[in-house]
Amino acid sequence: MKFRTNISKIDRCSGLSKKAFYNNYVKSSLPVVITDKAEWTSSEKFTPEYLKSNYNHLSKTIDGKIYSLSEIIDLCKASTPENKAPYPITFDALKDFSENFGGLPEILFGKSNRLNSRLLSNFFAKHTNKHELFFGGYGCSFPTVHFDWLGVHSQITQIKGEKDVILYSPDQTPYFYPDKRHHHRSPVDIVNPDYDKFPLFKNAKAIKTTLKPGETLFVPAGWWHTTYMHDFNLTVAVSHVNAFNWNFFMDELYLNTKIHYPKLAWMVKVYKVVMSKIFNLKESLVN
Numbered sequence: 001m002k003f004r005t006n007i008s009k010i011d012r013c014s015g016l017s018k019k020a021f022y023n024n025y026v027k028s029s030l031p032v033v034i035t036d037k038a039e040w041t042s043s044e045k046f047t048p049e050y051l052k053s054n055y056n057h058l059s060k061t062i063d064g065k066i067y068s069l070s071e072i073i074d075l076c077k078a079s080t081p082e083n084k085a086p087y088p089i090t091f092d093a094l095k096d097f098s099e100n101f102g103g104l105p106e107i108l109f110g111k112s113n114r115l116n117s118r119l120l121s122n123f124f125a126k127h128t129n130k131h132e133l134f135f136g137g138y139g140c141s142f143p144t145v146h147f148d149w150l151g152v153h154s155q156i157t158q159i160k161g162e163k164d165v166i167l168y169s170p171d172q173t174p175y176f177y178p179d180k181r182h183h184h185r186s187p188v189d190i191v192n193p194d195y196d197k198f199p200l201f202k203n204a205k206a207i208k209t210t211l212k213p214g215e216t217l218f219v220p221a222g223w224w225h226t227t228y229m230h231d232f233n234l235t236v237a238v239s240h241v242n243a244f245n246w247n248f249f250m251d252e253l254y255l256n257t258k259i260h261y262p263k264l265a266w267m268v269k270v271y272k273v274v275m276s277k278i279f280n281l282k283e284s285l286v287n
Contacts, residue, residue: 079137
């Protein structure tokens with residue numbers, strides 16, 4: 001994979017064509033904020049009041065206690081940096097909120113999102129939650145700096161509230177001391193780093209952008225990132241796999257399979273090669 005690392009800020013674009021998006025950002029593994037592709041976020045169906053009225057049958061168990069969706073929303077709205085709501089609180093957007101998210105446009109990062117293809121075995125696709133809805137509140141942040149599991153690209157669309165996203169390019173991976181078993185997560189606290197324990201983190205260079213409602217951030221595969229919220233937040237994240245990150249995705253699957261199903265790991269290597277050819281041929285027929 002090719003990475004551009006000599007950037008100091010993240011571009012913000014409107015009117016970006018599919019071709020320009022793919023050539024300028026996806027192929028170069030470069031994040032970008034797209035400001036004009038998510039007008040649907042202004043719908044009343046995404047207000048806290050609507051969600052409380054129509055989806056309060058949903059619940060989550062947090063630290064052994066069951067919370068209804070209304071209680072989760074109230075927790076997030078009351079959140080402060082001193083008394084933060086639990087985070088992340090996630091739901092399956094398509095399964096749990098099908099009325100809201102069914103049929104919404106997806107920003108393609110290539111000729112197809114292979115995670116949505118019937119050609120991709122469910123054994124592999126089921127390991128990624130392709131549409132996650134995140135609830136959060138003021139002061140909340142993702143508990144670890146990480147890159148998205150299995151080397152997927154992410155489409156992060158802000159629906160309500162504002163959040164900072166702090167990113168680090170993949171070439172900085174050695175500075176994050178990733179664990180061999182959970183190598184997509186870092187033990188480094190980037191707010192209060194322990195330089196005695198993690199001295200290389202002094203070399204890490206972050207890039208920050210702020211997402212507002214109706215804006216979408218493309219996070220390329222392998223980019224380390226975390227978030228910080230300024231108010232009540234509602235965000236949807238969509239996972240993508242295309243020709244560009246196919247090898248990364250399958251190599252990550254191989255490592256995961258080797259840990260949990262070692263006798264089947266060789267099948268992943270074969271599947272990677274065979275299906276790459278099939279997907280490439282199928283996508284070559286798409287204009």
